[in-house]
Every structure is written in structure tokens, then in C-alpha cells.
Amino acid sequence: xxQVEQSPQSLIILEGKNCTLQCNYTVSPFSNLRWxxxxxxxxxxxxxxxxxxxxxxxxxxxxxxxxxxxxQSSLHITASQLSDSAxxxxxxxxxxxxxxxxxxGTRVLVKP
Amino acid sequence: xxxxxxxxxxxxxxxxxxxxxxxxxxxxxxxMYWYRQDPGMGLRLIYYSASEGxxxxxxxxxxxxxxxxxxxxxxxxxxxxxxxxxxxxxxxxEGTAFNYGYTFGSGTRLTVx
Numbered sequence: 001x002x003q004v005e006q007s008p009q010s011l012i013i014l015e016g017k018n019c020t021l022q023c024n025y026t027v028s029p030f031s032n033l034r035w036x037x038x039x040x041x042x043x044x045x046x047x048x049x050x051x052x053x054x055x056x057x058x059x060x061x062x063x064x065x066x067x068x069x070x071x072q073s074s075l076h077i078t079a080s081q082l083s084d085s086a087x088x089x090x091x092x093x094x095x096x097x098x099x100x101x102x103x104x105g106t107r108v109l110v111k112p
Numbered sequence: 113x114x115x116x117x118x119x120x121x122x123x124x125x126x127x128x129x130x131x132x133x134x135x136x137x138x139x140x141x142x143x144m145y146w147y148r149q150d151p152g153m154g155l156r157l158i159y160y161s162a163s164e165g166x167x168x169x170x171x172x173x174x175x176x177x178x179x180x181x182x183x184x185x186x187x188x189x190x191x192x193x194x195x196x197x198x199x200x201x202x203x204x205x206e207g208t209a210f211n212y213g214y215t216f217g218s219g220t221r222l223t224v225x
Contacts, residue, residue, distance in 0.1 A: 004154065034213055043116070043202050043216030044155075089154070100214075102154030 003027070004092050004103035012109045013080055021106045023073040023090030031095040035064050035075045038087040038105070047075070047088075077108070085110045114138050118203050118217035125193040125224045133188040133220050135203030143206040144186035145170075145214070146178060148199040155202065161186055193224045 004025045013019045025033070032051045036044035048057045048064040050073070057064050061078045077084055090103040116137045125131055137144065142163045147155040157170030161180040175197060177189045186205075190197060200221050204214040 009152075041219070043204070043218050044214075045216070046213040049213060100157070102156075104152055104154050 004090055004101045006088075006090050006103035006106050008106060009104070010107040010109070012111060015080060015082060015110055015112050017080055019077050019080060019108065021075045021077075021088050021090075021108070023075070023103055025071050025073070025090070025092045025101070025103075027071075027092040027094050027101050029095040030068060030071075031093040033064075033066055033073050033093070034091045035062070035073075036089040036091060038089055040086070044089055080108075080110045082110050082112065084108060116203055116205055116215050116217035118201075118220050120220060121218065122221050123223070125190075125222065127194060127224060129193050130189065130191050131193065132190075133201055133203075133222075134185070135187065135217060136185045137203075137205040137215070138184065139205060139207065139215065140183070141205035141207045141215075142183070144180065145204045145206070146176075146186070146188045147202045147204065148172065149202060149219075150199050158188065158201075190222075193222075195224045198222060198224045 007022045034049045035047045038044040047062050048059050050057050050066045052068050055066050063076045066073045087105040087107045089105045092101050119134045145160040146158040149155045156172050158176050159178040161167045164183045167178050179187045200219045202219050203217040206214050
């Protein structure tokens, strides 16, 4: 069964600190992996997209990594800000078709 | 601003009532989707429309119907609402370019009592 598992479910960090979120997937065949940020009461917004051949992609203070061999991805947030408080969702696209599988998300709370 | 617009933002229904959730996009996207999001679970696909005039079932279609009225609009109808349909509903659209990804609406929070 195609699955996307994220960890941790939630975390609290102090403003200015770094954190790393994990995403493990079993979706196959693989097309691409996206990380989305979802603010409370809003729809998800895309942060990064990575294909099979890419292993690192940055978007400002967000850096995503992908290991397609082990089917793992991570999202690193550098020098966190209060505005980083949100849910972060890992989404894997299956090759050949419109099938997306969403992870359950990691809820991040940044405290001053 | 360009994007996906959903209405209403909030709705409370009694069991057995019907309603239609509206979604419109102004990005000339071919594909449109309806998802539901429940606490602790990933977004689950209800229905999608790959192009104007076509609709297909997703992962959790039971209890819902959809209409792709034109290229811009994709509506979701609950004919007889049930408490299990209490959720946040998101509409999304996608262009044909590989790396566009989904553009999501801001969601409709539906409570069925």
C-alpha cells in the first residue's frame, strides 16, 4: 500500500533554533516529492519539489533533502521564526497518473 | 489575486440536509480536485476532474457528487449530510506544467450535527 509517514507529529522549538522534519514513503513508482506549509485556517502552500535525481532543494530558510534509495525525505528549518508556526505536509506523487499521497503532517510551534 | 476561491468558509448543517460547496480558479488550469482533511490524517481525495467535462472518483467518494460546470468551476455536493462528513474541505487546481503543483483554496470548515 502506498503510504507517507511523517515524524514527529508535533514539535515545539524556540525562535531562532533549527529543526528537522522527517518523511518516509513507500509510494512506487516514484515521480516527485513536495513539502507544503499549511498555516492554521489556510490551504497548503508548496515549499519545494524534488524529483528522483535531486537530493537537495532550498527555499529561503527551508531546505529539503531526498534519498530516493531509502525513500526518505527531510525538511530542515533554519533560524526559525514565529511565522514558521504551521503544519508541514509531505506529499509524494506516483509516476504515471494523478495519484498523490499526503502525509499526516508535522505541526510546528515556534515560541519566542 | 489569482488563485482558488472557495465558498462558503464555514457551514453548519443538520443531518440529512444538502448543500453545495463552490470552487472557482482563475489560472486556466485543466485539473481540479476536492479533498477532505480530518485531524491527524492526510488530505484524502474525494473527486477530481482532469479536464472540463470529465470527473472521476477519488479515495473517499461515497456521499458526495461533483460537477465540473466549466473550466473555472468545480462544485462538490452533499445530498444528505452525515456527521461523518464533518471535516475541512479543500479545493485545488493544477496546471499542465510539471512543476506547478497544486494551488489550494483556503478551505471550507463543515460541521454536521
